[in-house]
Structures are given as structure tokens and as C-alpha cells.
Amino acid sequence: MKPDFLPVNREDMSIRGWKQCDFVYISGDAYVDHPSFGHAIITRLLEARGYKVGIIAQPDWKDKTSVQVLGKPRLGFLVSAGNMDSMVNHYSVSKKRRSQDSYTPGGVMGRRPDYATVVYCNLIRAVYKDSPIIIGGIEASLRRLAHYDYWSDKLKRSILLDSQADILSYGMGERSVVEIADALESGMDVSDITFVDGTVYKAKDLESVYDYHMLPGFKDLKKDKKEYARSFFIQYSNTDPFTGKRLVEPYEDNLFVVQNPPSKPLSEAEMDGIYDLPYMRNYHPSYEEEGGVPAIREIKFSLISNRGCFGACSFCALTFHQGRIIQARSHESLINEARLLTEEPDFKGYIHDVGGPTADFRFPACEKQLTKGACPGRQCLFPEPCKSLRADHRDYISLLRKLRALPKVKKVFIRSGIRFDYVLADQSREFLRELCEHHVSGQLKVAPEHVADPVLKRMGKPGNHVYRRFVKEYCEMNKKLGKEQYLVPYLMSSHPGSTMKEAVELAEYLRDLGYMPEQVQDFYPTPSTISTCMYYTGYDCRTMEKVYVPVNPHEKAMQRALIQYRNPKNYELVEEALKAAGRTDLIGYDRKCLIRPRGSSSYENRMVKQKKNPAKAGRGYENSGGKRDGDRKGNPEAFGKKTKRTIRNVHKKKTVK
Numbered sequence: 001m002k003p004d005f006l007p008v009n010r011e012d013m014s015i016r017g018w019k020q021c022d023f024v025y026i027s028g029d030a031y032v033d034h035p036s037f038g039h040a041i042i043t044r045l046l047e048a049r050g051y052k053v054g055i056i057a058q059p060d061w062k063d064k065t066s067v068q069v070l071g072k073p074r075l076g077f078l079v080s081a082g083n084m085d086s087m088v089n090h091y092s093v094s095k096k097r098r099s100q101d102s103y104t105p106g107g108v109m110g111r112r113p114d115y116a117t118v119v120y121c122n123l124i125r126a127v128y129k130d131s132p133i134i135i136g137g138i139e140a141s142l143r144r145l146a147h148y149d150y151w152s153d154k155l156k157r158s159i160l161l162d163s164q165a166d167i168l169s170y171g172m173g174e175r176s177v178v179e180i181a182d183a184l185e186s187g188m189d190v191s192d193i194t195f196v197d198g199t200v201y202k203a204k205d206l207e208s209v210y211d212y213h214m215l216p217g218f219k220d221l222k223k224d225k226k227e228y229a230r231s232f233f234i235q236y237s238n239t240d241p242f243t244g245k246r247l248v249e250p251y252e253d254n255l256f257v258v259q260n261p262p263s264k265p266l267s268e269a270e271m272d273g274i275y276d277l278p279y280m281r282n283y284h285p286s287y288e289e290e291g292g293v294p295a296i297r298e299i300k301f302s303l304i305s306n307r308g309c310f311g312a313c314s315f316c317a318l319t320f321h322q323g324r325i326i327q328a329r330s331h332e333s334l335i336n337e338a339r340l341l342t343e344e345p346d347f348k349g350y351i352h353d354v355g356g357p358t359a360d361f362r363f364p365a366c367e368k369q370l371t372k373g374a375c376p377g378r379q380c381l382f383p384e385p386c387k388s389l390r391a392d393h394r395d396y397i398s399l400l401r402k403l404r405a406l407p408k409v410k411k412v413f414i415r416s417g418i419r420f421d422y423v424l425a426d427q428s429r430e431f432l433r434e435l436c437e438h439h440v441s442g443q444l445k446v447a448p449e450h451v452a453d454p455v456l457k458r459m460g461k462p463g464n465h466v467y468r469r470f471v472k473e474y475c476e477m478n479k480k481l482g483k484e485q486y487l488v489p490y491l492m493s494s495h496p497g498s499t500m501k502e503a504v505e506l507a508e509y510l511r512d513l514g515y516m517p518e519q520v521q522d523f524y525p526t527p528s529t530i531s532t533c534m535y536y537t538g539y540d541c542r543t544m545e546k547v548y549v550p551v552n553p554h555e556k557a558m559q560r561a562l563i564q565y566r567n568p569k570n571y572e573l574v575e576e577a578l579k580a581a582g583r584t585d586l587i588g589y590d591r592k593c594l595i596r597p598r599g600s601s602s603y604e605n606r607m608v609k610q611k612k613n614p615a616k617a618g619r620g621y622e623n624s625g626g627k628r629d630g631d632r633k634g635n636p637e638a639f640g641k642k643t644k645r646t647i648r649n650v651h652k653k654k655t656v657k
Helices: 010-015 036-050 086-090 114-125 137-142 159-163 174-185 218-223 224-238 268-275 285-290 331-342 394-404 420-425 430-438 453-459 464-481 499-514 531-537 553-563 567-579 602-613 629-634 641-652
Strands: 024-027 053-057 076-080 131-136 147-149 155-158 167-169 197-202 213-214 246-251 255-260 302-304 353-355 445-449 486-493
Touching: 010 453, 024 036, 036 053, 036 076, 036 137, 036 174, 076 137, 114 131, 114 137, 114 159, 131 137, 131 147, 131 159, 131 174, 137 159, 137 167, 147 531, 155 218, 159 167, 159 197, 159 255, 159 285, 218 224, 218 246, 218 445, 224 531, 268 331, 302 331, 331 394, 394 430, 420 430, 420 464, 430 464, 445 464, 464 486, 486 499, 486 553, 499 553, 499 567, 553 567
Parallel strands: 024 053, 024 076, 076 131, 131 167, 213 246, 302 353, 445 486
Antiparallel strands: 147 155, 167 197, 197 255, 246 255
């Protein structure tokens, strides 16, 4: 049978000869049948196991009939908010409504509700009171236990309770969803499915729950932020599939939320099997009139080679969601998929990415992780690379060479990010050479995130000296190869631990580079990260040390403005920030100064330019006070006018990091 999209209406069901679906998957994203979308993987996996699965994408949450278009499923509903937490999807860090949704046809905003998982489930419950509901995806996974919600600025209870769902599948979900489906198929009541790893369920008593760790009650967590910090670290320390314990979180009225240990990692063969399923690799044709789904452009010609990340950055939710143990696909599987890409009519010869959360992680950090798990209480790369770390890029190099050799392939890019400290930990510099020679297109994007060591410590990132060493080696390698290529550093403002002193230090670093980022990432407190816990509680849950946290919106705006201090519209904020930091020495005419004094001719000229044309006001000032074009070869991070124009073009065509 020729592969086709799964049913989205009764007519599709009739064509397949179905009278009833076994499962109906409700998604906050548009229906895109590509393995970069969670709903595609889960539905195709269930289909491969013989289940009849239909999809309702972005139902109208104001209309009960929108969840009835496929009828009542025989076994249950599967619900996900989509590839992003719905609140992150809807709002910027300043809590302003975003203008576009890349996961919706035409990029239209507003096709899904806030807190989508909860809303969809309550809509289902209003119509089908007794149907089993299984929730999953990133939103459910990161809100599985008590969590701080930035948008309401309060502690919320487990999403399992507010959604009225029966089971929550956390993490990537392939193992758990199949086990749940088989249990339901066997006739088991959904309330009895309490044994599946990688799931969370509700219990009225603990008589049948064994070998568990009791967390503080939700009532106590709301009273004491320090207690929440301790509780969160227990959760964080039990994300490993080999060492993770069963956790119980008590609520009022003798109700308990029970989190089973995480699912075991997938083997290479299992990973291959999942990505070899018969995906259509595109959005549903019904979206064509609206211009398609924008997100497909960023991933259509990319390859997912791995999962998991042992980098464990404090602000990243990957540890809580995918875990620290790397799971990778075989070369054969990836090459077969690459061949499929080259047959697409719109393939231009460029594979946009070969990676995952971190592109150059192709196997677990050390041998013991596959049998004993990742070390609790220790990180693989921070503060220094572990002595047991296997820093070896040979497998990745071999894979990239095979992909480059494929007919019709002109270039293979690496855009999902590399860990520069892992590159340096590898005694060989063969990967750095290959990277610079074949896989960089003018600029390489890396993520030092900050330059001040006190902030980097809270971020779980290596000290600034490590990044500076990478810059030096990258520069030397490009010089040796006769290439003129640059680094584009991702930087973050107002992360916990960043006082105005550290914010000014970052601005001075940018001054010395002669580089002003066009886009600034202000720290975003998303659910279930160590950094978010710091933001809410004021404590580093790993050490219970008090941490300075910039939470005032005006202070955050000042720290963000310092990164773009050359933009005239930021002048007042930068001036205020420098005065607050006691750094008025940086207001003046010296090359080391960030801004000119108010009333000076250069200041007045910029203000006039800004009033005449705000969009262009900062352009002439971007290059003042820093390195000029003639200095670029000696510093791959120092950008002049020509390079800045290139970066602007890159941002217009940017792909997923």
C-alpha cells in the first residue's frame, strides 16, 4: 500500500475502510508528517504496531464538535500541545504576544490556546467523559510535577491534575506509548496502567506503590521557595533511566501524583526503526492554500542523527526531557534518508544540518552510561571535562564524509550547534579541520552564552578562557586553510547570577570585538530547568547557595540594552545601567567608552538620525569604538560593515539551531 497521510476526517477513514479509530491524536501543531514532529513519530509508530490512528490538528478549542470529527476512539485520545510549550510559542520573554507561529499554516498566530494540553483535555472530557486520555510532548513532559509557571508567576501543580488526563508520558515517549497502547488493547482499565516506565499517574493511596521517594507536598512547596528548590533538585537528580527513583508528590484530599522512573534509552536499531517509518516528509496538502507550514522549511533537508545531551546547561530542559544519555542512528539509516532528500524536486544540493540537541555528540559520554547511567551529582563537561569522557569525533567525521560523497549533494552544513569545549577535549584537531574546511558557510554559530565566569558557573558552562582558546584555534585553523570565516556568538542577558557588573563586562567584551548582535536572547524562565528554579527561588538548587536574580523588568531591559549599547534607541537605558553599575568611566570620548556624553555632537547626530529613520539610526554607529574591517583576519569574531551585512542576510534565512 502506497504511504499516505493518516486520516484527518471521516472521508479519510472511509477510504481506508475504517469505522472507528483505535487512537485519536490531538495536536497543537499543524499536521506535518515528518520525524522532526513528535505527533508524526508517535502516530507512525502506533500505525506500525497495527493500530488505527487519526489526527485532529489544532482543533477549535471554543467548539466541542472540533474534537468529534473522527468520532470516539476505541482505545483513547493522545494529546500534545505540539513541538513547543504553548506559552513559549505564544509569548516572548517580555510576555508580549508573538506575531507568528511557525507551526501553524501560513504562520498565523492564535490557532491554539494558552496552556493547550489542559484546554484540549478538558474539551475532550466535556464530550467523552470515560475515554482514556494520555498526554505527552514537551509541554506535558516539563510540567509533569509541581513547576514554576513564568507567565502566571506562580507555582502550578502537576499538569496531570489540571488536564484531567489519565496518564502522562514524559520524555520522548516511544517505549511508553506502545506499552500503554498494548495494555489498553489487552482490555486493561486505564486506571490500572501504573507500571510503565516514563509515565506519571494519579493515585488515591500508596498501597500498591513501592520503592519510592516522597517529595514535599504541594502545599508546603507553595509556602517555602527553598523547599521547592530542594524538591526540584530531587526531580532533576532522578532523570536517569538507570538510577532514577520513583517519585511521589502529595496533594490535598489524599491525592498523589506518582512519577515512574524514566524509560530506557533506545538502541541504535530502535532509533533506525523509528526514523525509517513511512513518513510523507511534508505538511498535509490541505494547508497548501494557506501557504504551507513555515517550520517545514527549517527541517525538510536536515537529518536528525542523535538525541539526548550530556552538556546539561542549567537553562536547558533537555536533561529533564531527553536525558543525558546519547542515542544515535546508524550511518546506514542516515545515508538512506539523505538519499531520499536528494530525490525531492526542490532539493538544491544542500543538507542543512546533521545533528540533534548537540551535533557532535554521537555516543554516550562514557562506556558505563549504557549500563549504569550518568553520574548523579556530576556533569560530564562542567566545570572541567570528566576524566572518563570519550571525546572522539571520528564516527561523526566518517558520517559527514559519506554524506558529502553522495551524488547530488554539494554541501553538508552543521547548524544545530557544536560544543566547543567538547571539540577542545578531543586530542585530535581533525574534526576542527573538517568543520572549517567543509561544513561552515562563512560564519559558525557557537554558544558561549556569556563571558563573566560567575554567570557561566550558574549556567553550567565552561569558563570564558575555554571559549577564548576555541576562538584562537578556530582562527588559526581557518588561516591554515586559507579561509576567511567568522564566529557568531550566541549571548544571553539577565541570567541568574548576572548583576549589572557582569552585564557591563559582557558589553565591554562586545566593544572589543566591534560586534553588536542584532538579536539578543534575554533569559527565558521555561518550565523545569535549573535556571528557572534559580529565577523563582533565588537559590541554586545544586548547592542551595543564594543567587542574585535580575527579575525586575526594567533591570532586565537595562542588561539587554547593554548588549546592544550602540543602538541609539538604547542610549537612556545604557546610560542608566552604567550609572547603576558605577561605571560612568564608560561614558565619554575614549575608545574604551561605550557611549558619548549626552549633549555631545555625536549623540545629537544619532538622535536626529533616529527620529528621521529609526530602522537605520544605529547602522553608522555600529562600527564605531571597535575593530575595523582591517582587523577581522586577526580576530574571527570582530565584525566590520561587510560582515555585518552578511550576518543580517544569514538571520533572514536562518535555520534551526
